[in-house]
Amino acid sequence: MIETNAYANLNKLSDSIKESHLKTLFESDPERFKDFHIRMDGLLFDFSKQKINSKILDELLNLATESKLDEWIGKLFSGEKINHTEGRAAWHTALRDVESPRPEVAEQWRKMEMIVNQVHNKQFRGYSGKAISDIVNIGVGGSDLGPLMITHALDKDKHPHAPEVHFVSTLDAQQLQKLFASLDPATTLFVVASKSFTTIDTLSLAETSREWLQEYAPSDSAVMRHFVGISTNPEKMSEWGILPEYQLLFWEWVGGRFSLWSTIGFSIALKLGMQGYNDMLKGAHAMDQHFKNTPFKENIPVMLGLVGVWNTNFLNLSAQAILPYDSRLKYFASYLEQLEMESNGKSTRRDGSKITYRTCPILWGEVGPNAQHAFYQLLHQGTERVMSDFILFSQGASQSERATFHQNLNVANCLAQSRAMMIGQASENLHKNYPGDQVSNTMLLDQLDAYHLGMLVALYEHKVFVQSVIWDINAFDQWGVELGKKLALEILEHIEGKSVENLDSSTAGILTNIWKQSNED
């Protein structure tokens, strides 16, 4: 990035615009919206409340060109091994290519469909012969966040015969124990989702679940009627005891945080039915086609990514808020936390050299109307400069009078907040002074359903990819999470051996106190 001509030009351009207030851009150009929004079928992207002008826009496009973004998009879609540190492709777009699916992908769709239909037809049987009524999805990271976010968001569209779907991810087993108290072991199916099928978080929870079932089921083979495995590693699944007909596969070229499009989306299919799952893939595929085939200037993921780079590297904003104005998107921000920060939260360039510029901002968020009563104070009057994404849907919950009233209220609040952040309001009483000048994007989608949600998620995936290309980052590895895993195993050995030898004094001190406490209990 920093070697490009565009970078130098953008640096110059940033000096002057930093000084001008966002509201003056609107005052000097009443038609500003016209120039700074993009429409595609089902989605409007408004970035007029960003501190940019047409010169900056052109230079950002030059930055993309100089960074060879088009070549990288080609590599992404053709399944090249662009995750070079792990020697893998990042081919999530192939998982949702509903027009010409790869044979191995289509085969897994068929297998998924078979199991989903069995569950929906009440013909998937547990050890007692009763039909399965509850699903517990055991997975962490991408195996949890994606399916959790989608199934929560689309609860209203669930299949009429959908089982109850529960999610368990934390290795302290609190979530799991709570479920055991209310679920009937005879009718509970565990879905163990783990790319390698070795992740200790997931497998420890799966093992605890197996022990729970063993208390009730007449035999070990009967217990295994309650486990579906999802992994890239069939050998490990078999070793653990997952029956071959209950093994769903995906491939090493599917990254964890991009895996909801693969068989990891099994819980989604159970909840929505295969039709809903397919609609989600179709929405994402529509975004893929848009990303691949649209000139950068009209390309929503490209522009979303470039605007983010502009804010991060030229306006020095360091935080990104995600503000959906629909309570069904409760888990969307958590989902994006992983997608963006695990992908681009890095400081090493592709060639292994150290990065000398800022990369992924800290991202967080909350459903808008709730966040208004939480951290919007900081957005309006704090010292931090933050960029925000507002996400809004045209269609409300229903056509009824009350629903329309609530939807109007919701739209009004969303637009009021982005406007207040932009325009501010001066007052001599500094307690009531609103500086404004906080930038934001607004994504307006037709409605919240499987198709549009698929589209929205794919939009952010491609945004992340665009930024990784500009920042010269491999967005698809996550070496940063390894050290903690390794140390956890070492400390576990210390705990089991009740020894603090060679531990730092903080770790040792805390452990000693835990042991003291449990001796007293």
Add this chain to the structure above:
Amino acid sequence: MKINVFGTNISALVCAGCLAETGNEVVLVGNRENDRSEPGLVKLLDAQIDAGRLRISNVFDIETDYQIVSFNSGQCAEAKAVAIELAKGTKSSRCVIIRSNFTMGTVKEIEKLSKIDCVVNPDFASDGRAISGFMRPDRIIIGSRNADALQRFKRLFSPFNRNQNVMIEMSPESAELTKYATNAMLATRISLMNELALAAESLGADIEEVRQGIGSDKRIGSSYLYAGIGFGGTHFGEDLERIQQIINPSDAKEGLLQAVRRINEQQKEVLFRKVWKHFDCQLEGKIITLWGISYKPNSNSIEGAPGLELIKAFLNQGARIQIFDPMLDINFMIWMRENLSLEQQSNIQISSEMYDVTQNSDALCVVTEWQPFWAPDLDKLKELMNTPLILDGRNLYDKEWIKENGFTYYGIGR
């Protein structure tokens, strides 16, 4: 007396036939397409037609004294259309007798549309025993508010009320609810017995012995206390649902009748569960024979029959099915086409002989208590079957006798 009977179901045919037999001049406004489903019905109708007392026609005289509505429960619209026709008549001696099991309130509407006083006379006879149920009823419920209509009804039905007076008079609403409530009570007894069967199994008790014990209590009585594989047919489920609809707006949320239905749905699969557990959850390639599909003996009706749920459950686990039912009919073929994939259909083999059908099978499920199944030739079965395993869904057998002959035996609640 002159009578029109509207309807084509068994209840209508039996009513028309029996009233003709007692000397009345009856027009059946409908057809005879269901006459084979009920024992003795063909003979009864033929005899009455030959004697000239029964005619089948689509044309009817609106001035006829007795207009008996006996449509199916779902045919409210047809009943109302007849009522509108009848309103064009003028004779004041007419009365409308409603034997259909319509939704609550339909009777009032028919009364209003026809402008004729109505009598509600629910049909309690069960299929398979419909003729004797009509000729020698336990009770004749008469719901009416009009004394003249009541008198006319009594006159018509007096031949069936000779031994002792079994007529009970009440309001039309009470008569309607009595019909629903009777079925709900019977269904509840069955589901209760099926729950108790679970208790018996885990205690090592025998529900058959328990049944005799509680049935001898006069307060309880002995009928409808059989544990089994759940009730089929349409009436029980329909009436449970109707009472539920009536209850729903009230505060009662405890859901006894919903539980009755849920228990019954579970019970329909109970034989599957026993086989499933017996083979440690592995039924791929197993051959399962079913004796009987109809939801009760002497009937070809398969509506809501537990056997259908068993077929689906076994096929979905990769088992093959062999079936013998003495009255298996085209309706079963239609059901297969509508509910099973071609591959699943190819895994069903239908036989016309009760022993041949058991060849190579790994389990024999006795689903319907047809009489030929009551005393099977166990030597023959053992020779034919691959695994000597009998699942007695109706508790027909002396379990010790079956075991002594080298079979594994599973009953319901024993």
